[in-house]
Amino acid sequence: MFAVSQQRAAGQTAPMSRSEGRPAASDQHRAPDDATADGSARDAVDPRMSAESQGLAYHAKEPGEAVRPEDPLPPEQAPPTPIGEYAVLGDRRTAALVSRTGSIDWMCLPGFDSPASFAALLGTPDNGRWLLTVPDATEVTRRYLGDSFVLETTYVSPTGRAVVVECMPMADDRADLVRRVEVRDGTVTFEHEWIVRFGYGAIKPWVSRTKDPDGNPAIRAIAGPDSLLLRGDRLPRASDGAHRDRFTLSAGEALELVVTWTPSWAPVPPRLGIVQRIERTRLDWEKWAKHRKHRGSHAEAVDRSLLVLRLLTDEETGGIVAAATTSLPEDMGGERNWDYRYCWLRDAALTLEALLEYGYREEANEWRQWLLRAVAGSPADLQIMYGVDGRRDLPERELTHLPGYGGSRPVRIGNGAVDQVQHDVLGEVMCALALARSVGLKDRAPGWALQRALVDDLAEHWREPDRGIWEVRGELQHFTHSKVMAWAALDRAVHAVEDHGLEGPLERWRAERDAIREDVLAHGYDAERNTFVQTYGATNTDASLLQMVQVGFLPADDPRFVGTVRAIREELEVADGLVHRYHTQATDDGLAGGEHPFLACSFWLADALARMGDTDESGRLLDRLIGLSNDLGLLAEEYDVDRGQMMGNVPQALSHLALVRAVFSHDQAVQRRDGGDGTAEDARDTRAVHR
Numbered sequence: 288m289f290a291v292s293q294q295r296a297a298g299q300t301a302p303m304s305r306s307e308g309r310p311a312a313s314d315q316h317r318a319p320d321d322a323t324a325d326g327s328a329r330d331a332v333d334p335r336m337s338a339e340s341q342g343l344a345y346h347a348k349e350p351g352e353a354v355r356p357e358d359p360l361p362p363e364q365a366p367p368t369p370i371g372e373y374a375v376l377g378d379r380r381t382a383a384l385v386s387r388t389g390s391i392d393w394m395c396l397p398g399f400d401s402p403a404s405f406a407a408l409l410g411t412p413d414n415g416r417w418l419l420t421v422p423d424a425t426e427v428t429r430r431y432l433g434d435s436f437v438l439e440t441t442y443v444s445p446t447g448r449a450v451v452v453e454c455m456p457m458a459d460d461r462a463d464l465v466r467r468v469e470v471r472d473g474t475v476t477f478e479h480e481w482i483v484r485f486g487y488g489a490i491k492p493w494v495s496r497t498k499d500p501d502g503n504p505a506i507r508a509i510a511g512p513d514s515l516l517l518r519g520d521r522l523p524r525a526s527d528g529a530h531r532d533r534f535t536l537s538a539g540e541a542l543e544l545v546v547t548w549t550p551s552w553a554p555v556p557p558r559l560g561i562v563q564r565i566e567r568t569r570l571d572w573e574k575w576a577k578h579r580k581h582r583g584s585h586a587e588a589v590d591r592s593l594l595v596l597r598l599l600t601d602e603e604t605g606g607i608v609a610a611a612t613t614s615l616p617e618d619m620g621g622e623r624n625w626d627y628r629y630c631w632l633r634d635a636a637l638t639l640e641a642l643l644e645y646g647y648r649e650e651a652n653e654w655r656q657w658l659l660r661a662v663a664g665s666p667a668d669l670q671i672m673y674g675v676d677g678r679r680d681l682p683e684r685e686l687t688h689l690p691g692y693g694g695s696r697p698v699r700i701g702n703g704a705v706d707q708v709q710h711d712v713l714g715e716v717m718c719a720l721a722l723a724r725s726v727g728l729k730d731r732a733p734g735w736a737l738q739r740a741l742v743d744d745l746a747e748h749w750r751e752p753d754r755g756i757w758e759v760r761g762e763l764q765h766f767t768h769s770k771v772m773a774w775a776a777l778d779r780a781v782h783a784v785e786d787h788g789l790e791g792p793l794e795r796w797r798a799e800r801d802a803i804r805e806d807v808l809a810h811g812y813d814a815e816r817n818t819f820v821q822t823y824g825a826t827n828t829d830a831s832l833l834q835m836v837q838v839g840f841l842p843a844d845d846p847r848f849v850g851t852v853r854a855i856r857e858e859l860e861v862a863d864g865l866v867h868r869y870h871t872q873a874t875d876d877g878l879a880g881g882e883h884p885f886l887a888c889s890f891w892l893a894d895a896l897a898r899m900g901d902t903d904e905s906g907r908l909l910d911r912l913i914g915l916s917n918d919l920g921l922l923a924e925e926y927d928v929d930r931g932q933m934m935g936n937v938p939q940a941l942s943h944l945a946l947v948r949a950v951f952s953h954d955q956a957v958q959r960r961d962g963g964d965g966t967a968e969d970a971r972d973t974r975a976v977h978r
């Protein structure tokens with residue numbers, strides 16, 4: 288076992304700036320024995336000739352549907368690879384993004400929030416990528432093998448057909464990414480390019496040919512704390528700051544490549560048995576997926592979404608990150624670019640509820656342990672987000688060396704929202720813990736004591752303004768949603784005492800809960816327009832208010848909620864079923880530019896309609912929204928209606944968890960409509976006993 292854990296525990300922040308006196312890029316990537324190489328490096332193709340960078344347009348939608356490259360654009364005009372074109376690979380310690388044509392453009396090692404070793408996603412190929420493609424492919428199809436994150440891409444070229452299978456093996460305390468190429472028909476020529484840049488694309492490593500402990504040839508890139516080792520059946524040659532190769536295989540021939548990260552001081556582990564590890568990885572994922580209890584409508588989308596939530600849950604610590612990326616823009620070319628590789632209590636709590644609804648109890652237990660460790664201490668010090676390991680210090684800074692996705696700057700790491708006051712967060716946490724309790728997970732004494740202290744603290748402070756669920760960077764405000772969620776926190780605390788025999792100041796909590804409710808109804812509701820509003824006294828609304836019925840603040844058929852859904856559709860729905868979270872012009876969020884419809888809010892609309900009994904409309908919207916996911920079932924944060932593309936970080940937990948919860952609500956509503964009580968499935972314990 289080598290020291291993935293050691294490096295993660297050490298905080299693993301690599302230096303961003305280049306040190307003076309380092310050799311020039313081309314020297315750094317020249318391996319010593321490449322000087323005596325057979326000249327194959329001179330055959331290396333121009334990196335700009337890969338499919339994405341030629342601006343080839345692909346239009347696949349269905350899994351397995353064939354796509355054809357169309358008119359190439361000149362490289363300088365080529366748009367970035369669309370966010371929806373990426374597949375995700377992951378080992379529940381970290382994740383990588385692979386383009387449709389085989390370019391790994393994002394990979395942080397060894398952890399989700401470690402510095403990226405391949406960062407072309409937010410820059411150019413010279414910021415690091417690992418490309419393995421068929422340059423003359425006329426068709427490219429891809430799919431995950433079963434319920435796993437083992438990706439299979441099939442290339443058809445004028446001369447043959449080949450399959451690339453790739454994954455990150457799990458649960459072995461190693462950090463590897465394996466790729467296996469096999470030609471099925473004819474002959475196929477491949478392009479291989481390996482450009483390592485540690486420190487988010489800034490640091491050009493020393494790269495040299497070496498041998499691994501078993502005597503296999505390898506290429507090792509090393510700088511500071513990081514080492515990446517490339518092993519395989521055929522290694523590329525140094526060429527102008529990169530390693531490149533072009534090779535041809537015939538039907539029946541296969542080739543394997545593996546990249547292994549280690550701390551730079553650690554010994555290199557033995558090479559993996561690739562075929563066995565790919566198969567074991569597939570089986571590991573499928574074993575987890577089989578534990579799902581409830582299978583209703585939109586089952587494929589739900590299955591993939593639950594798997595994404597699993598992939599974003601750190602295997603070692605139990606922390607759940609909000610997404611695998613940083614700084615994929617909410618506004619193309621704009622400044623709304625954020626680092627989501629951290630654990631928001633809000634997103635994690637909602638993830639937990641989604642997993643519980645589908646029968647995953649053990650995950651709830653693990654996350655509860657993570658939560659109690661992370662928030663331990665004074666209630667006044669509660670943060671709204673933490674590092675994967677529970678770290679509190681997540682300073683936000685800009686990576687000025689990266690041009691950003693499609694020129695969207697700044698590229699940020701860390702997140703300034705870490706210090707914000709957001710009163711909704713304890714509401715989400717208490718709802719998730721109440722749900723866990725209601726399915727039989729017992730509170731232990733220290734855990735309940737901590738919840739009591741946090742609720743008491745909120746009971747003192749809910750009257751103060753905050754930054755709300757959307758983490759606005761403008762003025763503090765009295766957000767109606769924050770108050771509703773503060774009500775939910777008190778309500779769940781009251782029910783923990785009333786229904787589960789836990790100890791607490793029942794009368795005081797009841798009084799505060801009722802006071803919040805009165806406050807919201809008095810100040811957060813516009814009687815004239817019959818809608819709840821974004822902030823006290825405002826006239827505009829906010830899609831977060833769709834959560835009101837999810838937490839039981841009002842029944843779904845309350846005319847004030849029905850009026851709010853109508854107002855949200857009128858004000859914020861910009862295309863069928865697609866809603867903005869708020870109007871950027873009407874909200875002081877402290878940022879320039881605008882953004883696109885927010886997918887989680889759009890699923891909350893479908894959820895609300897289901898709860899209101901409009902199952903035709905909720906089913907229609909679910910079909911529509913799920914239809915926006917990419918060919919592998921992945922969702923980013925937002926959807927740009929005009930460009931027909933996903934925007935923001937990917938894959939995003941909030942979008943996926945909102946999908947599965949909306950489908951759950953829809954399925955329950957359909958059962959009620961058809962004469963059942965909506966609790967007849969295996970998931971019966973969840974909504975019915977939510978409190």
Ligand SMILES: OC[C@H]1O[C@H](O[C@H]2O[C@H](CO)[C@@H](O)[C@H](O)[C@H]2O)[C@H](O)[C@@H](O)[C@@H]1O
Pocket residue numbers: 609617623625626627631633634702703704756757758759760941
């Ligand atoms: O766009 C504004 C804010 O975006 C981030 O917050 C959003 O993502 C969080 C994680 O998924 C989610 O919990 C939150 O509700 C969203 O608004 C970003 O982290 C903020 O700094 C930023 O202001």
